[in-house]
Every structure is written in structure tokens, then in C-alpha cells.
Amino acid sequence: MKFTYTILLILSCGAFAFAQNKENTPVQRSKFIQELITKMTIEEKLGQLNLPTAGDITTGQANSSDVAKNIQQGKVGSLFNIKSVAKIREVQKIAVENSRLKIPLLFGMDVIHGYETTFPIPLGLSCTWDIQLIEQSARIAAREASADGINWTFSPMVDISRDPRWGRVSEGSGEDPYLGSRIAQAMVKGYQGNDLSAANTIMACVKHYALYGASEAGRDYNTVDISRQGIMNGYMRPYLEACKQGAGSYMASFNEFE
Numbered sequence: 221m222k223f224t225y226t227i228l229l230i231l232s233c234g235a236f237a238f239a240q241n242k243e244n245t246p247v248q249r250s251k252f253i254q255e256l257i258t259k260m261t262i263e264e265k266l267g268q269l270n271l272p273t274a275g276d277i278t279t280g281q282a283n284s285s286d287v288a289k290n291i292q293q294g295k296v297g298s299l300f301n302i303k304s305v306a307k308i309r310e311v312q313k314i315a316v317e318n319s320r321l322k323i324p325l326l327f328g329m330d331v332i333h334g335y336e337t338t339f340p341i342p343l344g345l346s347c348t349w350d351i352q353l354i355e356q357s358a359r360i361a362a363r364e365a366s367a368d369g370i371n372w373t374f375s376p377m378v379d380i381s382r383d384p385r386w387g388r389v390s391e392g393s394g395e396d397p398y399l400g401s402r403i404a405q406a407m408v409k410g411y412q413g414n415d416l417s418a419a420n421t422i423m424a425c426v427k428h429y430a431l432y433g434a435s436e437a438g439r440d441y442n443t444v445d446i447s448r449q450g451i452m453n454g455y456m457r458p459y460l461e462a463c464k465q466g467a468g469s470y471m472a473s474f475n476e477f478e
Contacts, residue, residue, distance in 0.1 A: 256321065256323070259321060260294075260321065261294075263293075263294065263295065264294040264295075264320075264321065266295075267290075267293075267294045267295035267296055267297055268297035268323070269297060270290075270295060270296050270297055270298075271297065271298045271299070271300050271328065272287055272290070272296060272299065272300065273299075273300045273301050274287060274299045274300065274301055274302035274307075274311070287299070287311075288311065288314050291311065291314050291315050291318075291319060291325065292314060292318045292319050293319070294319050294320055294321060294323075296315075296325065297323070297325065297326065298325055298326035298327065298328055298372070299311065299325055299326075299327050299328070300328050300329070301328075301329055301330070302327055302329075303329065303368060303370075304368060305367075305368050305369055308327055308368065308369035308370075309369065311325065312324060312325055312327075312369070326371045326372050327369055327370050327371050327372065328370070328371070328372035328373070328374060328425075329365065329370050329372070329373060329374070330373070330374050330375070331361050331362075331365045331370065331373035331374075331375060331411075331422070332373075332374075332375050332377075332391065333345065333357070333361075334357065334360070334361050334364075335361045335364040335365040335368075335370075336364045337360055337361070337364060339357045339360075339361075341390050341391070342376070342377065342390070342391055342392060342393055342403075343389060343390045343391070343392060343393065343394060345357065345393070345403070346392075346393035346394045346399060346400075346403055347394075349399065351402050351403065351406045352406075354403055354406045354407065354410070355406035355407070355409055355410040356410065357410065358375075358376075358406065358407045358408075358409075358410025358411050359410040359411075359413070361373070361410070361411070362410060362411045362412075362413070362420060362421055362422045363420045365422055366419060366420050366421060366422050367420070370422055371422055371423060372422060372423045372425065372468075372469070373411055373422050373423070373424060373425060374425045374427060374471060375407065375411070375424065375425065375427075376393075376403065376404055376407035376408065376424065376426060376427075376462070377391045377392050377427050377428065378392065378393065378400055378401075378403075378404040378426055378427070378458035378459060378462055379392050379427070379428055379431075379432045379433030379434075379455075379458075379473075380392070380394075380395055380396075380397055380400055380433050380434070380454060380455045380458065381394075381395060381433030381434070381438075382395040382433075382434075383433075383435075383437070383438040384438070385437060385438025385439075386433060386435060386438035386439075386440070387438070387440060388432075388433070388440070389433075392433060393458075397453075397454055397455065397456075397457040397458060398457070400457070400458040401457045401458045401460070401461035401462075402461070403458075404426065404458040404459075404461050404462040404465070405461050405462065405464070405465045407424065407462075408424045408426070408462050408465040408466065408467045409465055411423070411424040412424055412465075412466060412467075412468060416468060423468035423469060424462070424467045424468055424469070425467075425468070425469040425470065425471050426459060426462040426463075426467045426469070426470045426471070427470070427471035427473070428471050428472065428473035428474065429459055429470045429471065429472060429473055430451075430455065430456070430459060430473055430477075431444045431446065431451065431455055431473060431475065431477050432473035432474065432475055433455070434446055434454075434455060434477070435475055440474070441474045441475055442475060443475065443476055443477070443478070444475050444476070444477035444478075445477070445478060446477060451477075
């Protein structure tokens, strides 16, 4: 059942050509997706969960790349770090014209602090305490990225960290859970707007769930040893507020905690 719901989420995002028709109701879209799932093989369902990098795809050579062959076989649901309208158009054409089920691809990228326009790093943005401007920076990034065909950003990083030895401090919003929660809301709203089916929005991905910034001695991927009270009071609020804002996806953290 969980596997089916995961596929539903991906297909709901990926089948944007159907969803953008404003005459289609949620019931019609749900029926379309359910019927599509019944046509899929296990390999194609697994393929929708596959997010490879696109480093070997270049314009004019996409049809001969290994990734392109996997797309044709229904083994790829989204691509990571492919940039430019020309490349994205070429690869998307393979998916919607040459694959069996014609499911459009999602295109994801680390749009962390701007796309073409570069803003201060997240830690620098947090120092402003200007939530409106932070939201606006995400909105500008979404407009620019979506114009290239990007659908999905792996941001915001909402991990609270109080150890300067951790190498990813700069990617977060500091050590205060209240400020972090306000910024998490602002970033999600900036990226996703009020309607994710709008052409100038991209799906946010909140990361890293959970407690990634609390790793012992600031060592990446390290164990987290913390009480339940410490978890709830010091770390969880930004994840929750991003969820309330409607964040479309979450990234798992790379640590264990006890």
C-alpha cells in the first residue's frame, strides 16, 4: 500500500500535461492515475522511483545515452541536475514519445539560493530576519528554474545545527527553531506558490528528516544521541511548519538517532 501511494505521488507530479487542463476534476485525475498504475509493470513502477543524475546527457546526443535508453524502457521517473531548455526538452521528448506509457519526467536540481539570480547562502539570508524577502528570493528562483523546465528543488534545508564543526551549517538557517520554522514556511511558499500546477512554480523538498544537524561532533552522517524532549523542543518545529505550508516532498537524513 505504501508503495502504491508513493507511485501515486510521483505520477501526480509527473503527469502534469493531464493535470494542467483546468476542466479536469480531482476525481478525474485520480481515476486517470489509478488506470495508469494498473497498466504498469513492477519494473516500470520501480522506474518511477529512480532519480539518476544526467551528467552524460548533452544536447544532440541524448538519444544515444544510457540514461535515455533507460527512459525509453520506463526505468527512470526523474532526472537530477540537468540544466537548459534545450537539454530538458530533448530528454522529455524521449519520455513522452518513445516510452511505452508516455509518462513525463520530473527534473530536479539543487536550487538552494537562487537559480540564475544568486542570493546570499541560506545562513546569510536567515541573518536578515526578513521573512518576506526570503520568500521573495525563493519565488524568483522558482520562476527562473521553472522557465528552464525544472520541476523540483531539493530545498529548503531546515536542519537546526548548533555545532559550527558541521560542514553543512551554511545550508541551513541557524540554531533557532522559531526562526528556522518561519523561514521553512517562507521558502516552501516561495517555491510552490499557491498552486503547484502553475507553470512558474517548483516543488519544494524539505531536508533532511530528521535531526541531521544534530550529529555528534559535527561529523557528517554521524550518530545523534538526544532525548525526546531535546528533539521536540530544539529540532522538529521547522519540519512541521514546512509540512503545514504544504511542502510537496521530504528528503531522508543520513544519520541514525537514539
